[in-house]
Amino acid sequence: MLSTEKLEEFGADTRTGISRCMGNEDFYLMLVKKAVGDNRLPLLRKAIEENDLKGAFENAHALKGMYANLSLTPLLAPVSEMTELLRAGTRTDYFPLLEEAEKQFERLCSL
Numbered sequence: 001m002l003s004t005e006k007l008e009e010f011g012a013d014t015r016t017g018i019s020r021c022m023g024n025e026d027f028y029l030m031l032v033k034k035a036v037g038d039n040r041l042p043l044l045r046k047a048i049e050e051n052d053l054k055g056a057f058e059n060a061h062a063l064k065g066m067y068a069n070l071s072l073t074p075l076l077a078p079v080s081e082m083t084e085l086l087r088a089g090t091r092t093d094y095f096p097l098l099e100e101a102e103k104q105f106e107r108l109c110s111l
Contacts (some may be wrong), residue, residue, distance in 0.1 A: 001027055006111040010074060017071035028048040028070070035066055036109055041102060044082075048094045056094070057086035063101075 004014040004025060021028040034054070040059045045054035060083040067076040076098040085092060 002033060002111055004029070007032065010072075010107060013071035013073055015071075017069070018054075020069055023063060032070055032072070032108075034072055035072065038063075038066065039104055040066075045098055045102070048098055053086055053089060053091075057083065060086055072108065075101060075108065078104070091107070 004018070007014050008016075012032075017032075018025050018028045021031065040063050044056055044059040044063065046051075047059055060079055063079045064076065064083045067079055078097040082094055082097045082101070085094070085097075
C-alpha cells in the first residue's frame with residue numbers, strides 16, 4: 001500500500017507535495033496513484049525512438065509538470081533535463097535520461 005513513508009524512502013519530497021494539495025495527504029496519495037497510471041512515459045519513449053522532438057518535448061513537459069507538482073524528485077530530475085534539452089531542440093542521445101526516468105518510474109510502481 002502506498003504511503004508517504006514509502007514515498008519518502010523513494011526520494012519524494014512529500015511535505016512539499018502535500019502542501020501543494022492543500023495539506024490533504026489522502027488527496028496527494030490519490031494523485032500519486034494517478035501518476036503511476038499515467039501513460040506519457042511510454043509516449044515519450046515512442047517519440048524519442050521516432051526522432052519526434054516536438055512530440056517528445058510535449059510529453060516530457062507534461063511529465064515534468066506532474067512530477068514537479070507531486071515532488072517526485074527521482075523522476076523529476078531526468079525528465080526536467082530532457083525537457084530543457086528538447087525545448088532547445090538539442091539533438092542528443094536521450095536514451096540514458098529516458099532509461100533513468102523509466103527505472104525511477106518502476107521503483108515508484110513497486111511501492
